[in-house]
Amino acid sequence: MPFPRASQALSRFTVLDLTRIRSGPTAVRQFADWGANVIKIDALSDDAGSEQPGGPRQGSDFQNLHRNKRAMTLNLKDPRGLAVFKRLVAKADVVVENFRPDVKARLGIDYESLKAINPGIVYGSISGFGQDGPYHKRPGFDQIAQGMGGLMSITGAPGEGPMRVGIPVADLTAGLFCALGVLTALLERDVSGQGQWVQTSLLQAQIFMLDFQAARWLMEQDVPKQAGNNHPTSIPTGVFKTSDGYINIATTGGKIWERCAQAIGAPELITHPDYATGPARSKNRDALNTAISACTEKRSTEEWVNDLNAAGVPCGPIYSVDQMFADAQVKHLGLAQDVPNDQNRKITLVAQPFTLSRTPSQMAARPPEVGEQTEELLAEFGFGAEEIAELRRGKVV
Template sequence: MAFPRASQALSRFTVLDLTRVRAGPTCARQFADWGANVIKIDALTEDGGEGMGGPRHGADFQNLHRNKRAMSLNLKHPMGVATFMRLAAKADVVIENYRPDVKTKLGIDYEAVRKVNPRIVYGSISGFGQDGPYHKRPGFDQIAQGMGGLMSITGAPGEGPMRVGIPVADLTAGLSCAMGILTALLEREVSGEGQWVQTSLLQAQIFMLDFQAARWLMEKDVAKQAGNNHPTSIPTGVFKTSDGYINIATTGGRIWERFCQVLGATEWIADPDYATAPARSKNRDALNAEINEHTVKKPTEHWVSELNAAGVPCGPIYSIDQMFEDPQVKHLGMAQKVPNDEGRDITLVNQPFTLSRTPSRMAARPPEFGEQTEEILSEFGFTDGEIADLRLHRVV
């Protein structure tokens, strides 16, 4: 039976996925979820270890590797490298997140692959770049958050640096690499040639600073921690209600006036301490304290209803389980069940964008270790005898 594709959007592309842990698999998942033939190459070591970096049936692994097939391959064996090159000769994309020198030592770096397939688009994710003074350092998300400036602007003032609650450098590096590969595939339609796409956790994290980085580059203004307060739109932040907390964002004069009306504090509109944006910025702490005195009197649901009706941006602050119960989240289909033959109930996080003609779906559960090895090798032209020889030599 043919392997089910998640979409038709990228079904013409074959991707060899050499990635591990998170940043690389995040990149490869974008191609799998949009229908590419993604082949996860599980590292078959001499002792048969999988080198996965986490339990295969755990939530993290399952969420990263759906809609893929898997084959095992020992790239430390010369026959394994030769096998990989036969696969790469027919593939469109290779994705890897080894340390920069590892792929060269293995003999599967971009220049080596390009010799057998000039059309290959080769995506590489590292901690700090493929060259430069730090290129040999091991990469880790929290290290990139710190070196990329994010931790210095996250958390409450005076409480020291704070990491973000998700591996944002890993995730954005993976998405950046996917976007780079797609860009290179589009360019290949013009030139007929592939190219090497490179990104790193550090580059991705710095890019995601966005306007905070631009404030320094353009104005020499070093952003500091602001806690739950927005650095420029005031008042914007977290306010206590009678049964929890709420986010409220007032981003202009008209919204500020409507906000005051809903709270029943119309005197603030003309109060010189609060009447203008610069005044509200100067008196931020006092204003926040006064807002809290009003919001704490009624429950979150009341304020969400009243403020939204008045056109004031706001929203509840959910725990993750509460978030998935929200009717809009359910409408968007962000939790999707995955079909499987084992009766396991697998529900994973859906893609964040949709296409009208070629939608994505959860088509296949994540593969077991090397599950489709023989099937994949046969598709690439390996004979039964060749496959048996590879197994004999512990290459697959």
């Protein structure tokens, strides 16, 4: 029975997945979810199925990262295993890895080595700090990148010290940027016929994600500071207490601020000299926030969400994760999707955040067990039954 594809959008591409932990699997997930023939290559070891960095194989984290793939085992440290891998590369389109920069050269699977076999190969690499430079041999971890990339210095309440954000944002964005880079290289290959090496790192991704906060320094030499729940430039924007919880309110520009003041029943704030202009509201933001909270505390979050949105004021509740998935719009968008499987397990995972009208993505296959499709995949790449059996006997696969 043919392996079910998640989409037809990228079905013409074969991707060899050498990635581990999070950033690399995040990159490859984009290809798997859009229908590429993704082959996850697991290390051949006695404990390959035990708990590993990134959590157990049937845990929620691993399952969310590795759906819609097939898997095989391969011992890349054995010359015979390296020879097998090179035969796969000869017919593949993409290789993605997130080893430390020196590891792939030592194994003989670096870009130059694989380019000699297949000049059209697109090779995606994610590292902690880059493939060269003074820090290139350092191991990369998300929180280290958050700190060195400036994010922790602008996250959290003023005076409370640096704070990491609640998701591994450097890992995730490095993976997404790697996928974008690989797709860009594949588009260019349609013109040139040549592959190329796509490189990104956790540090690069994190700095890019600073966006306007980084530009404030580069253009104006303004060092951004922690602002807690307050927006650094659009004021008032932040978290306000209600009678039964909290609400986010966001105002940008004088017109929305005026609508906000009217909607909360405090029109006198519009002409108050401390709040009448953008610079005045910025200077007196704490007092203004206190005045707004005195109004919002009188009614429930649901009431304010309804009334402020009706008045054209951007706002929204602050959900826990369970409340978020119960929201009517989230349900409508289909962001939680069940995965078909033959193990009588309930697997519900986070769906892709964008849609295509003709070639949609779906949860087509559960994440594979260790080396689950080894024989099937080798046969597809031209290995005969006796050849596969010999590789098994030699503990190469």
